Every structure is written in structure tokens, then in C-alpha cells.
Amino acid sequence: MTSKQTFIDSAKTVIDAELEAIQILANRLDDSFEQACQTVLSSSGRIVITGMGKSGHISNKIAATLASTGTPSFFVHPSEALHGDLGMITAEDVVIAISNSGTTTELLTLSAVVKRQGTKVIAMTGNMSSDLAKLADVHLDIGVEKEACPLDLAPTSSTTVTLVMGDALAVALLEARDFTPEDFARSHPGGRLGKRLLVHVKDIMHDHLNIPLVSPDTSLKKAIIEMTGKNLGTTLVADKNNKLYGIFTDGDLRRAFESGIDMSNTTIGEMASTNCYTAQINDLAVSALNTMQDNQITVLPIIDKTGCAVGILHMHDLLKSGII
Numbered sequence: 609m610t611s612k613q614t615f616i617d618s619a620k621t622v623i624d625a626e627l628e629a630i631q632i633l634a635n636r637l638d639d640s641f642e643q644a645c646q647t648v649l650s651s652s653g654r655i656v657i658t659g660m661g662k663s664g665h666i667s668n669k670i671a672a673t674l675a676s677t678g679t680p681s682f683f684v685h686p687s688e689a690l691h692g693d694l695g696m697i698t699a700e701d702v703v704i705a706i707s708n709s710g711t712t713t714e715l716l717t718l719s720a721v722v723k724r725q726g727t728k729v730i731a732m733t734g735n736m737s738s739d740l741a742k743l744a745d746v747h748l749d750i751g752v753e754k755e756a757c758p759l760d761l762a763p764t765s766s767t768t769v770t771l772v773m774g775d776a777l778a779v780a781l782l783e784a785r786d787f788t789p790e791d792f793a794r795s796h797p798g799g800r801l802g803k804r805l806l807v808h809v810k811d812i813m814h815d816h817l818n819i820p821l822v823s824p825d826t827s828l829k830k831a832i833i834e835m836t837g838k839n840l841g842t843t844l845v846a847d848k849n850n851k852l853y854g855i856f857t858d859g860d861l862r863r864a865f866e867s868g869i870d871m872s873n874t875t876i877g878e879m880a881s882t883n884c885y886t887a888q889i890n891d892l893a894v895s896a897l898n899t900m901q902d903n904q905i906t907v908l909p910i911i912d913k914t915g916c917a918v919g920i921l922h923m924h925d926l927l928k929s930g931i932i
Contacts, residue, residue: 655704
């Protein structure tokens, strides 16, 4: 029976082999990579990724990564392309054809056909002398000395290197396009990431009549009534010009009770925390969340550029909006 250590040793051998292949790839990068980037950047069309078998699976992932990082891209199966889907590829597009051997018949046929209509072809192969490498306008070498598979048969190191080359291309293009986190969020609006990058404080805060708000000379007793009525466990304190003076929370209230404060003859201005954390209405909600988490608070006054109180944000609002 195979031992636990044997399994671990086998896994480490595979990982070491693939790490070595990636390092060799990094040292082999040359002007061809820059040419590939320029070819994509100068295109007014889309990037079409194509490959057969395991290369096809990797092609799908590369297409998805490019598309989500600012380079419009999609995968086309080479066999389907030769039976009608070639109509999806225009002269303005760039085709990235992936084949470790560089001899895949379907890719050779597809590449030759699209080149006749003026489409640029970038080949990723492990054989610089292959027909596909020679046919392409640009060739990226993804060759490996050996597969991590002990039989040197199953695509392992070669598919890893191909994936890394695709990621390198996507990130280089991302940087060249000055692609921002906000751009990334626009292509991921439905997920938690999109919400964290697109939702602003003003989108989820309590505002207008929903803000618990009193003046500094309000009695502590009346301030508690305001807190209770707005059901946020706190009240903001602002002067007659609506400039934020401070905040009074249920924690402050507990401490007031413990100290035996005369609630009828004590003003909220005497008890409020005047050195409080705030956020502005146009801040990202995730920035407000970070402020709250870093300072272990659950509520945050929202102010405008002049320092006037315009809203209040509770941790529950961040939970309901999906930011957390």
C-alpha cells in the first residue's frame, strides 16, 4: 500500500518540475512577447483564443482572464470554427492559436484561413520550428524540457507554462491599458468584488429624516428619545449650521448610567465623543468598512466636504448590501 509520504514526495516532485519550467519560461522571454502585446494593443477587434484538447481548456481560461482585465476576448473551438464558426472572426481580430506541438491540423487550417482575410495570428507552441510557429505573425515559445508526468506523456508542465504565459500577457496588457480596480468591477458587477469596488457610502447610508440628529444643547434625556426613535443605537450631534459636533452611542449611554449622570440636567454636548471617525458621502463603502473594522466601531457619521452631517452608516447596512 502506498504510504502517505510517498504521495507527498510525488506531489513535491511535480511541483518542483513545474516551478522549474516556469522559471525557464521567465528567462526565455524576449522581443516576441513585446511584439505580441503590441499586436493586441494595435487591434481594433477582439482576441480569439483557440486550441484543441488540454490546450483548448487552457485557451478558455486565458480568454476569460483577458476579457475580465480589459482585453475583449473569447474562445473558439478550432473544429467548430472549421464548420461555420469562422464567421465569428474578422480581419480586425487577433487569433491566439495554442498548440504544444505546433502541428495540430485544425489550428493550422484555421490560422491559414484567417490570415488570408488579414487577421493577425499569434502562436503559442513548444516548437519554434513547427508549421504553426512559422505560419504565425508572432510566436511565443511555451516549450518545456519534460512534463511533470513521470511518463512524460500527460500535459502537465506544458499546460502550466501555457497558462502562465497567458496570465503574463493579460497582466502586461492590463498595465498598458491603465486598467483600474473600478474597470475590473464593471465587468464583475454581480459579485462581492464588484460591490466592494462600485458601492459608495451615499448608496447605502441613512440620510435626511432617517438620521438621528440633535444639537449640543439638547438634554441627554431628549437625545435618548431621538436615539430610540431612529433605532440605530446612536445619535449624531451637530451645531446650528449642521456642522458635525460629535456622536453619542449606546455604549456612551451605558457609561453615563454607570456614572450616575443626571439625565435631565446634562446636555448631550457634554457627553458626546467629539473626536470621532467619519467618512464622506463619495467614499467607497469598503473604505468606510475598513475604518469601522480598524477602530472596532459599528456606526460611522457621514459628512460632506464642508464637514456637515449628511448621513450615518451602520455595520448592518454593509452586511445587507453584501459588502461584507
